[in-house]
Amino acid sequence: MTRKLDGRTALITGGASGIGLAIATLFAREGAKVGVLDLAPNMPDTAASELNATGGHWAYASCDVSDAEAVTEATTTLAGALGPAGIVVNCAGIDVIAPLEEVDLALWNRMLAVHLTGTFLVTQACLPAMRDMGWGRVINLSSQLGHRGAPGMVPYCAAKAGVMGFTKALAYEVAPDGITANTLNPGPIDTPLVASLPQEVVGAIVSELPLGRLGTVAEVAGSALLLASPEGAFYTGASLNMNGGHVML
Numbered sequence: 001m002t003r004k005l006d007g008r009t010a011l012i013t014g015g016a017s018g019i020g021l022a023i024a025t026l027f028a029r030e031g032a033k034v035g036v037l038d039l040a041p042n043m044p045d046t047a048a049s050e051l052n053a054t055g056g057h058w059a060y061a062s063c064d065v066s067d068a069e070a071v072t073e074a075t076t077t078l079a080g081a082l083g084p085a086g087i088v089v090n091c092a093g094i095d096v097i098a099p100l101e102e103v104d105l106a107l108w109n110r111m112l113a114v115h116l117t118g119t120f121l122v123t124q125a126c127l128p129a130m131r132d133m134g135w136g137r138v139i140n141l142s143s144q145l146g147h148r149g150a151p152g153m154v155p156y157c158a159a160k161a162g163v164m165g166f167t168k169a170l171a172y173e174v175a176p177d178g179i180t181a182n183t184l185n186p187g188p189i190d191t192p193l194v195a196s197l198p199q200e201v202v203g204a205i206v207s208e209l210p211l212g213r214l215g216t217v218a219e220v221a222g223s224a225l226l227l228a229s230p231e232g233a234f235y236t237g238a239s240l241n242m243n244g245g246h247v248m249l
């Protein structure tokens with residue numbers, strides 16, 4: 001049976017949990033070798049079990065994506081273990097709810113560092129190998145909130161809108177070498193990140209959704225697979241909005 005990602009290697013940041021883990025698992029099932037890059041010193045046991053169950057080939061490197069030296073070291077380690085990545089999924093993320101007057105500079109800088117600087121550093125580290133291959137897929141997790149905004153989430157929304165701009169500009173630069181760059185803009189998805197939000201906040205969000213429920217990680221992972229698959233080759237600079245109808249663009 002031919003699988004959609006046979007012969008490919010993918011690097012997934014934030015791949016130890018939630019959406020990133022779902023993408024890592026689906027990509028491994030579809031034949032990709034999968035490198036996971038996340039904060040914990042080792043892959044958490046439950047996540048490791050999920051990846052082992054795919055029967056696929058995977059490796060883990062601990063790394064804070066906002067740390068340039070750590071990114072160089074981790075991406076080099078994973079390339080040594082699995083071969084250079086042709087697919088990079090920038091999924092590492094954090095979420096904090098606070099009105100702007102209560103956002104201190106450290107929180108602001110951290111939000112931009114994880115989402116935006118991390119996306120920059122990891123993508124930049126992977127691009128030379130993609131150009132050598134004449135093929136690459138950059139898939140960046142933004143959010144519908146980068147389009148619509150949300151109260152108490154100014155730093156997050158600014159970072160996610162930044163990821164959209166980053167991706168569109170990059171799409172022009174890399175297209176001549178057969179590399180595409182796209183964003184996934186999920187609505188509220190049932191993950192540990194959303195579970196950490198106050199219950200009333202989640203309830204209020206769901207009540208506004210035409211589909212009336214949280215999305216699933218599998219629904220986001222399926223869109224990531226489309227972008228990485230031959231069928232997704234004509235998407236670049238695109239924003240895929242799986243958001244239950246919260247924003248219709």
Ligand SMILES: NC(=O)c1ccc[n+]([C@@H]2O[C@H](COP(=O)([O-])OP(=O)(O)OC[C@H]3O[C@@H](n4cnc5c(N)ncnc54)[C@H](O)[C@@H]3O)[C@@H](O)[C@H]2O)c1
Pocket residue numbers: 013014015016017018019020037038039040063064065066090091092093094114118141142143144185186187188189190191192193194
């Ligand atoms: N869950 C949602 O509703 C939703 C909606 C839109 C966008 N997103 C985005 O999708 C991505 C994944 O979110 P999730 O809900 O799966 O979250 P999650 O908390 O389940 O997973 C995020 C992962 O990122 C890792 N991480 C955080 N900071 C890191 C850093 N500095 N370096 C390396 N790894 C780091 C965490 O350890 C964790 O494993 C995030 O970018 C998030 O903003 C999520």
